Amino acid sequence: MPNVSNIHTLNSIKKHSAENMIEVKNLKKSFGDREVLKGINFSIKKGELYGLLGPNGAGKTTTISILSSLLIADSGEVFIENLNLRTDTNAIKRITGVVPQEIALYNDLTALENLMFWGGIYNVPKQELSQKANELLQLFGLEDRKNDRIKNYSGGMKRRINIAAALLHKPKILFLDEPTVGIDPQSRNLIFEVIEKLHHERITIIYTTHYMEEAERLCDRIGIIDNGEIIAEGTLEELKKNSPVKEIISITFSGMNNDNYKKLRSFRSDIKLTENIVHFYTSDAKTELPKLVSFCNQAGLEFNNIEILKTNVETIFLNLTGKQLRD
Ligand SMILES: Nc1ncnc2c1ncn2[C@@H]1O[C@H](COP(=O)(O)OP(=O)(O)OP(=O)(O)O)[C@@H](O)[C@H]1O
Ligand SMILES: [Mg+2]
Structure with missing residues (x-):
């Protein structure tokens, strides 16, 4: 006999397409009497790199915060790999990496210590963690600076470690919230290269930005968000054709x-x-x-x-x- 939560999960699976890795349905969120998400809908297939493009205050971070369970939506549904975000929060967290817009690192710890700390939060076994941390430090070009404290890092270097921290547990899905704001061109290019590599490895990615060049360069599909609504969506070609x-x-x-x-x-x-x-x-x-x-x-x-x-x-x-x- 399936129990109540199993029935719930079965219903969730039935209700949405198995092809989609992420499905967001009619997501609404208000802060006080300000409605900042007015019914957000989008679907993302496995391995897709989806850009959420919009100006300041559009609702990008609020959307990402809900998808990463840092905020709870007032209404609407989110399914990630057949799991319901409301009921299967922990299972979703295990397969998801989140790169927040605000850098979340300890200034007095070194880069390696920060990675070891974040890997611990994600429950990565110690030996595997040490190997993965060093691999990521190399990938982000920071191996020779791994024992420097974060407070001595440049903005671009901090961003790189911020992204590395989200990759330690080898997530299938990655949320990147404006990962290139305020950084030098060299760091930006390196971050692009890493994202392209992850895309090539078929990690499903949501990338928020207000830089259209980034959305055009990186994303398979773009959702244009403004005032808490997705006002247009498609590949760059589709967006141009439909305009x-x-x-x-x-x-x-x-x-x-x-x-x-x-x-x-x-x-x-x-x-x-x-x-x-x-x-x-x-x-x-x-x-x-x-x-x-x-x-x-x-x-x-x-x-x-x-x-x-x-x-x-x-x-x-x-x-x-x-x-x-x-x-
Ligand atoms: N905790 C909060 N309390 C009240 N209002 C909030 C809160 N968080 C966000 N908002 C408001 O919600 C709206 C959407 O904010 P959000 O941070 O999602 O925008 P954004 O698209 O990420 O913008 P940016 O490009 O500046 O990062 C804004 O008007 C913002 O002021
Ligand atoms: Mg934001």
Whole structure:
């Protein structure tokens, strides 16, 4: 006779696709009366590298914190490798590595001591741990600095150890929350190489960032998150193909006020204004631009700069929200 929790697990398995390593359904979270996740949905297949791309405050860390059981969602469901996050929390923790946005290391301990400490938290047997820690120190190019205290490390070196700490128990799934913020290019490249290696080894990865170049370079699929909602999702090609806008004409005006903006809106209503930069969304900038310039000249609107932006994740985001990713 299956007991109640088994029945629960069986139902969970039935309810979602076995193909998916991670399935997130209608996740909601509020802090006080501020709803910061408004129903997040996404699925990730085994071995996929999924990018959660969005500006400050979009809800990336809140999502990752829920997936790593640091926070509890108000509602919604999460399944990780056929396990239900609410009932099988410990089993999920054993197969998941988490790299938090805020570096979580002890400054007075050396890099090796930090790794030994974190490996202990993950219950890695001592001998295996020592071998794995040294292997990871080598992978992250820090073997010769392993006996230095973390307080003497650069930001980029700390980030590398922060990631290494999440890999000690050989997780099948890795959550990386903005792992390259505020670091030098050399550390960033090394981190990219390690992530690409882990991806090659078919570890399932969620990577949050507000850098579109990182999402474009690393991720198989991207979920664009803003204001607690996933507003677009797909491979880079799919996102570009589905975008009605192919190009954006970006004009910086010398003086922008309500009257001038009204004039521009009489030329095209679907424009967006950020300070004194106006964006015109178009499927054909070459044809549109001369008409626009001539309109501005006739209307007496002076501008300093014109740029044509090709569709990329940034312009897709701009079109969907009217905001820059790096607001
Ligand atoms: N513990 C908390 N209490 C109250 N509000 C919170 C808390 N944690 C997050 N928030 C709010 O929830 C929203 C989402 O925050 P979150 O940290 O998930 O964003 P993020 O996408 O990770 O942003 P960033 O790129 O800055 O890291 C923000 O408005 C934030 O102020
Ligand atoms: Mg964050």
